[in-house]
Amino acid sequence: MRKIHLIANWKANPKELADAKRLALAAKDATAKARFTEVALAVPHPFLVPVGEVLGKSERCRPASQDVSPIDEGAHTGSVTAGMLKSVGVQEVIIGHSERRAQGLTDEGVRARMEKVLKRGLTAVLCVGEQERDAHGEYLKKIESQLLTALRAAPKVAAGRLIVAYEPVWAIGEEAQRADTPAGFREVAIYIRKVLSGPFGPRAALTVPVLYGGSVTPENAGAFLLEGHASGLLVGRSSLLAAPFKSIIAEAERVGALQARKS
Ligand code: PGA
Secondary structure (H helix, E strand, O other): OOOEEEEEEOOOOOOOHHHHHHHHHHHHHHHOOOOOEEEEEEOOHHHHHHHHHHHOOOOOEEEEEOOOOOOOOOOOOOOOOHHHHHHOOOOEEEEOOHHHHOOOOOHHHHHHHHHHHHHOOOEEEEEEOOOOOOOOOHHHHHHHHHHHHHOOOOOHHHHHHEEEEEOOHHHOOOOOOOOOOHHHHHHHHHHHHHHHHHHHOHHHHHHOOEEEEOOOOHHHHHHHHHOOOOOEEEEOHHHOOHHHHHHHHHHHHHHHHHHHHHO
């Protein structure tokens, strides 16, 4: 039985620790009886440890990082390394989010981060996605090059520690035109697995979870999981209030139960 991955990307929210703890507690409660869903809360770095304490040893809900530095240690002011993240209990690290790319992170920078995360035995949540979708399929080439550059030096075993999040940039955030459609996501997910079969081989490529992200809401979450066959969701705005995020967890559990009955 495959688990459904829900990754909450809190970005630079909430403003204060007390609110972060409240939100984390609500997510923990919502996953207490979860059978099919695993939640990772990608919180701002100062909240990692206190949120981790709120979540305790919950296997179903744990803190994650929104980014990582491409260095190991030393004179690099403002950097947070993969080793530091591991030492405070982080297991999943988002790499290559479009908002980091918009601030100058290159495909090569993504690759360097990937290397550090894999070396520490952490799981990389690699974000890929086009700025715009064109009618000639050029956007697929963009996704291919993002994937292949990021994974250029990755060993074959890295397939077991990789999650790909397909996040079309035009579908993300307040400025979003709209979410993708489940059918649109499904096509891209098939393409992503085809590209992954290059570095990892076809069988391993099928085991890599491919998530959808971009304007996920309680209303569309179920369709991306069921019709889109998404292995999970990367959720921004809808993870910043307890009620919608709990509804998305409930949707994931509903889909998980349906899939378990079918298999
Ligand atoms: P959104 O953000 O759900 O607010 O569109 C998604 C993301 O940036 O990961």
